[in-house]
Amino acid sequence: MTMTVTEKILAKAAGMRHVQPGDNIWVGVDILLTHDVCGPGTIGVFEREFGAKARVWNRDKVVIIPDHYIFTADEKAHRNVDTLRTFVKEQGLPNFYDPGTPSYKGVCHVALPEGGHVRPGEVIFGTDSHTCTHGALGAFASGIGNTDAGFILGTGKLLIKVPKTMRFRVNGVVPDYVMAKDIILRIIGDIGFDGASYCAMEFTGPAIHQLSIEERMTICNMAIEAGGKNGIIEADEKTFAYVRARTDKPFEAVYGDPDAHVESERVYDAATLEPCVAEPHVPSNYALCRERTDVQLDRAYIGSCTGGKITDFIAAARLLNGHTVRIPTFLVPATAEVAEALFTEQVGGKSLVQLFADAGCEEIAPPSCAACLGGPLDTYGRTHGNEAVISTTNRNFLGRMGSKQSRIYLASPLSVAASAITGHITDPREFM
Amino acid sequence: MKTILGKVYVVRDDIDTDQIIPAQYLNLVPTIPEEYIKLGSYALCGLPDGYPPFVAQGATRSDYALVIAGRNFGCGSSREHAPIALGAAGIKAVVAESYARIFFRNAISTGELYPFETPQRLCDLFKTGDEVEIDIDGARITRVQTGEHYRLKELGAVAPVVEAGGIFAYARKSGIIS
Secondary structure: OOOOOOOOOHHHHOOOOOOOOOEEEEEEEEEEEEOOHHHHHHHHHHHHHHHHOOOOOOOHHHOOOOOOOOOOOHHHHHHHHHHHHHHHHHHHHOEEEEOOOOOOOOOOOHHHHOOOOOOOOOOOEOOOOHHHHHHHHHEEEEOHHHHHHHHHHHHOEEEEOEEEEEEEEEEOOOOOOOOOOHHHHHHHHHHOOOOOOOEEEEEEHHHHHHHHHHHHHHHHHHHHHHHHEEEOOOOHHHHHHHOOOOOOOOOOOOOOOOOOOOOEEEEEEEOOOOEEEEEEOOOOOOHHHHHOOOOEOOOOEEEHHOOOOOOHHHHHHHHHOOOOOOOOOOEEEHHHHHHHHHHHOOEEEEEEEHHHOOOOOOOOOOOOOOHHHOOOOOOOOOOOOOOEEEOOOOOOOOOOOOOOEEEEEEEEEHHHHHHHHHHOOOHHHHHH | OOEEEEEEEOOOOOOEEHHHHHHHHHHOOOOOOHHHHHHHHHOOOOEEOOOOOOOOOOOOOOOOOEEOOOOOOOOOOOOOOHHHHHHHOOEEEEEOOOOHHHHHHHHHHOOEEEEEEEOOOHHHHOOOOOOOEEEOOOOEOOOOOHEEEEEEEOOOOOHHHHHHHHHHHHHHOOOOOO
């Protein structure tokens, strides 16, 4: 019996020779990720159910990355990080990236692969819906709630249903004005906000494998915006190079059978894709940038697990080089590693930090989730009025960045940069 | 016969978890009892303007016992705060055309509410404030005033987990864990 890559990884993690969609199976977990927003509740469940003296199932497999509410005066937010610190100390957990210390990283979905915690063929669960990001490295990765995470903390296992696979094949060569964000927004626009509910979204084809690991992460990150259980791209030489540069832990890449049954397959030609936005208030609200030039903007935002990686800033910098922004442009690197790279990476002979300053962008903020999901009232970049924002983030839900009156347009870093220059939605080709 | 009786609050498609509990309130930890109650007071406060209040100003619990929704209820974030906020506000069941995967699972794992699915678009047939009764075992919703009723999809293995109070309580009760 043949299996897709998702089915094969799950079968392996369940110790079974074969699984098929719909099977309910117990899988062993390789990594459990949590953060400051869901970590304290997960710990609460774990201690309530397994007892105050219980030990986590495997200290090395728990990764705690505070990232949501870090640079705020909110007292409960600080208490929540303290709860994580206490737990880490009690349990002796080695993988904790503590705010205010040199180990602090920032946004968990960029930090997790950076830290070498994502390896092909493994099973990752996290208390955050964007855990699906990590499928970009050929792993099975999915978001869960606190109760399931508390169960994993105690047992290292989870009962899950094997998802059907929807395959998305992108052929051809990706034009230089098209980014991963344009590919995934197009797919979500085509299948709808719940178009992949309960399904694995498998991305394949030469155009997908042409992308950098960071760009692949953008695609898998947004699988959840179509309701997907996981997004996945099979590992290749780029994956191995990325992983081996960050960890010497052994891993075994898993590949689907060529003739495995998939629920559906959609085929795209990369050459036909165009820069696009998702209009308020759902990510499936697809429109081409060149057809929405009448939308005036108040703010541009580059950041988050979707659009705050170094490749995102390099793309924005290439476009902004020599131009000045017309609207406030907020820059929030996802992690400390990205923030450092803004000093070392150069475009046109200038560091990114210098280039963004010369373009008139706001001062670069410290790494965190920041305004991607609104958060406490003093969160950097949070909306408070009826702002129209063009953003590299993943969700344009009502009130997502803070104010219910603001409108969020999701776009690639290139499109956000082009729109920042003009003050209205702009196709980046106008500046390329 | 196990039933849920009360007033229904009707919403439509794609009610995301930011509308159910905005991120501003995610500093509250659901396993801390007073913060659990507080989460209830903010349930559905992220809905668009124009919806009637779900929880009255100054109250911690809702006057409604059920929510009827359209497609893709609970989409977005994996925040367990979402089913918890509804449960803490007093909601016993949601009846939706479909659910986002993580919300559905979290509703069951926590035992906060029964996530019924309906083959019919009940959000077009009921309005906020209607008095309804749900027969849990019989998988049926009835409009109390007229007696007209609609079939719901059977919950199957899900019902005893919610009834027990969540996945841990169910696992203990049925001997899966000690």
